[in-house]
Amino acid sequence: MTFDKIYQYNFPTTIRFGAGASKELGDYLLKNNLSRPLIVTDTIIAQLSFFKAIIDDLKKKNIAVEVFPDIHKNPVKSDVYKGTEVYDATQRDAIVGIGGGAALDVARAIVLRVNHREDLFKYDDLIGGDIYVTNDVPHFITIPTTAGTGSEVGRSAIIADDETHQKKILFSPKLMAKIVFADPLLTMELPPFVTAATGMDALTHNMEAYLAKMPHPLCEGIALEGISLISQSLEKAVNNPDLESRSKMLIASMMGAIAFQKGLGVVHSLAHPLSSLLDTHHGLANAVNIPYGMQFNIAGFEDKFKRIARTLELEDENGEAVVNYLFDLNSKINIPHKLRAIGVKPEHVETLADLAIADFAHPNNPKPVTREDFKQLYLEAL
Template identity: 50%
Template sequence: MGITEFSFPTAIRFGAGARHDIPTALQNKGIQRPLVVTDRGIVALPFFQALLQELTQAGLQPSVFSELGGNPVKSQVTAGVEAFRQQSADAIVALGGGAALDVAKAIALMVHHPGDLFDYEDGKPDGRAIDQPIPYVVAIPTTAGTGSEVGRSSVISDDETHAKKIIFSPRLLPQRVFADPELLLDLPPKITAATGMDALTHCVEAYLAKGYHPMCDGIAIEGVRLVAENLAKSVADGSDLEARSNMLMAAMMGAVAFQKGLGVTHSCAHALSTVYDLHHGLANALMIPYAMQFNLQAVPERLARLATVVGADEPTGAGFIAWLNALKAEVGIPNTLTEAGVAVDRLDQLVAIAFADGCHPLNPRPCTADDIRGIYTSAF
């Protein structure tokens, strides 16, 4: 497959080598001084230096902000805004996994908006309006996980409490996406597995979420099919370009689909990332079979349809859960929280944070704090 272009939900250039078209796209917008926002790990990779060289050879004056690592926190956003202003940058090139892309979108927001980042938290009763100009943002994903490149939100943690805050506005959606599966080649198996399970969880939870949205449902089901056919291949052979392409597409589809909503898997995962600083995709992967077991009585027919889509041995909800467990084992994800190094002694804290999280209200089966405690307990 060559490079294709479509506009859903933003302008996306998709295919092997798509990144080489970035300099021309920036030039066409009259951009001269892009700030490249990425993480410390990516800066050391050969393709990154090659990309910087391409930008420079096109007559652009790129600068780099790479003080990122792990889950994104507010101090990184503040430092990035300072870098943008110091360099007199006129656009942002966001390059990396979900953390780097979320930080980049938050930097873009705060360049021209007053106050504190968390003044703009979604749903905050006295929250500030997102009504000032936002710099041009180009997004280049290097993992197939969050789909943040096609998302309208940014999830940033408080440095002190580690509590996750969601900043949301349609204006945070990057204006251009360059989705190049070559950038995912030879991503380590553990990262491939965790990010791929994140994409799967987005698709599954979006499909099961309360509410009427057949368009998101259709996208979610196709995303699940792509993950089922390609995640294990991507983990087993890091150089499988077709599998990487399909996973990159599945991740974007998950992010589009979950505008319908998510569920209790994500609430439990957010708490695990808050308390234990677990990778978000790994946290989702650990919790999803146990959350689906909880949901089974509420949406048995939907889980049975997912079983059919993934080719599970049994075309039932229980068959889908068995398939999830088998996939986790195949891609090297621990089966239980205990195996992942999570201790039961902080269960009360996990339950409190998960119950306060904004994802589970759209779960197909309502969750009390005791229900969440039961899901965690089964996961240990």
């Protein structure tokens, strides 16, 4: 494929992919008789030139824009409530999420809350709350600005409790965007650290989805191609980005999010507590933990690791080679090998292990993970 034209995919939602795709937003809104969107983003993106250009284009088309950027980098329930208040007070008719995983998760949760006003966590998928998502939801559009979470194509939002920091999953097919404008040009000026951390998040999604215990051949095929695209492009996207590397990373990120409907695993359950307890960037938390989590998973799943190694075109087609590849990749993109380098201290380990065993991701790991396993993995990574 060439990287200077726009393609349309319908998988599972409509995806307009390619350089300049984000410029189609205004015409799309008008075509759908929408003129009062709430734009949900974060405070950093709200200051960037491409975001201001999107807003200016909408205003030129007489679209009345309201921007809500007041969110945490690891989103909490109060962010969603504040955004819904703005939606109500300014009488919006659509929601557009522009940003990385945090902005898109908050946007999706506001989409839910607009017409579902009981306590937000009543709708937690882990306690069967999806059955209560019965009302209509506002028209929802996503524009990703990082190649990491793939939230733009998802059906769920991860929101933490303000007090306990425990993460909840809000899920429903109703929460899928009507359309995604995936424009790699919006990722061209991402700083190297953000590119590296979000890129390793995408790799973790693809690898964990491939290994997750639920059988799902469609997702496994997507995950392997996502792994291949990331291996071709992440190092270049971090250190010497061009349109091709940025495009491949954006596609691979969406592929990871499509694949992980199959499930995630031990790495995400190691990473989530770092974000909730220490406010660690989610992608960075995954990046540091993934070699250790993959090492834990090798025994008993050698055939799957052989397939991953082959996809990565490694000389030795085994799990140890995959783990070594992950450490080497982290080195090449300036991700540290140890948790102590990102602020984790020995006194944190017991609390982290408690949070990890309570996390929602590891039940889909290919093998069971105990609290003691989590403790040992943290100590090993420390």
